[in-house]
Amino acid sequence: MSFLSATPPRPLRRAGATTGRCGVLLVNLGTPDSTRYWDVRRYLSEFLSDRRVIEINPLLWQPLLQGVILTTRPFRSGAAYRRIWNTARDESPLRSFTRAQAEKLQGEFLSDGPLIDWAMRYGRPSVAERLQALQDQGCDRILVVPLYPQYSATTTATVNDQVFRALMRMRRQPTIRIVPPFPDHPLYIKGLAHSVRRAVATLPRAPQCLVASFHGLPRRYVKAGDPYPAECNRTMRALRAELGLTAREFLMTFQSRFGREPWLEPYTDERIASLPARGITRVAVITPGFLSDCIETLDEIGTELREEFLHAGGEELTVIPCLNDTPDAIRLLHALVRENMFQPAP
Ligand SMILES: C=CC1=C(C)c2cc3[nH]c(cc4nc(cc5[nH]c(cc1n2)c(C)c5CCC(=O)O)C(CCC(=O)O)=C4C)c(C)c3C=C
Ligand SMILES: [Fe+2]
Ligand SMILES: [Fe+2]
Secondary structure (H helix, E strand, O other): OOHHHHOOOOOOOOOOOOOOEEEEEEEEEEOOOOOOHHHHHHHHHHHHOOOOOOOOOHHHHHHHHHHHHHHHHHHHHHHHHHHHOEOOOOEOHHHHHHHHHHHHHHHOOOOOOOEEEEEEEEOOOEHHHHHHHHHHOOEEEEEEEEOOOOOOHHHHHHHHHHHHHHHOOOOOOOEEEEOOOOOOOHHHHHHHHHHHHHHHHHOOOOOOEEEEEEEOOEHHHHHOOOOHHHHHHHHHHHHHHHHOOOOOOEEEEEEOOOOOOOEOOOEHHHHHHOOHHHOOOEEEEEOOOOOOOOHHHHHHHHHHHHHHHHHOOOOEEEEOOOOOOOHHHHHHHHHHHHHHOOOOOO
């Protein structure tokens, strides 16, 4: 008996090669484990040592970062994190919302659907750990969802880097697919518009002006090719159209400047503080560059900016929450997963 005739007909697919479970990994930026100095310092050190985030020669940057910046900044950031901390779970809001998104998204699928997990680009749980955990549960195909509506090399690309860095250490790699950014996904825009309408409807007096504040970026990065502001413009165009508002009625600004070099303008704080002098004392701010509330929305806008606005003569600053773990957010994430999921095996 020749070994050829003894060999059973070869299946087109090797059993198990494409029939394993699919996994979904939601990835957010990251956050410190506690508000204590060393935890904040460790987190900031990892974040600000990423060469996609700080494009300065490390020989110049690292002494500055490990010296003066990380000696002082964790005190200021720690105080800000303490103001917004989720004390019930003893964790930052960004971590709570990311976990809740993953849990609620899992609830949208039947028991044989994809396994949903979550990770942080900086800090815990790490991307490598959760990719491995998905693979250990039988996922041979993993869909990665960077939780940033607009693409930037400083956010989306560094998530992708981290995923492939983890894969470099795996002998048996899962198949990976990455969900594209979603700056004007109809469900994102509908969710944002819904948040605006709901917030405005609950106010005793309507705001005179609506402001969309996006996270900023050094201008230098944009000149070098980062498409982030164009992505923000896509969100703005779609959201203004959905709400029927003009650029004068619905302003676009950039917040969270870090360091001294010029960032994208107009700066949120300067623009909003200038409004009372023009008779605008009631403002509502939405932050469409963030899917979840975090230190940048809750503290920088909700605390620091509010103080500045009131100090400049403003009367009411309404901060419209991010989509967080609302049904609108889960509907969006569910659609992003369905639209980008691996095809079932034929
Ligand atoms: C050069 C520095 C920074 C760049 C570039 C940058 C881009 C960028 N960041 C986000 C989203 C988030 N940033 C957050 C916090 C945060 N960002 C920076 C600096 C840069 N960000 C710092 C130093 C911090 C830490 C907070 C502080 O100390 O002030 C967060 C929130 C994290 C949390 O735990 O709540 C988010 C989210 C985007 C979208 C972006 C570029 C488009
Ligand atoms: Fe940031
Ligand atoms: Fe900030």
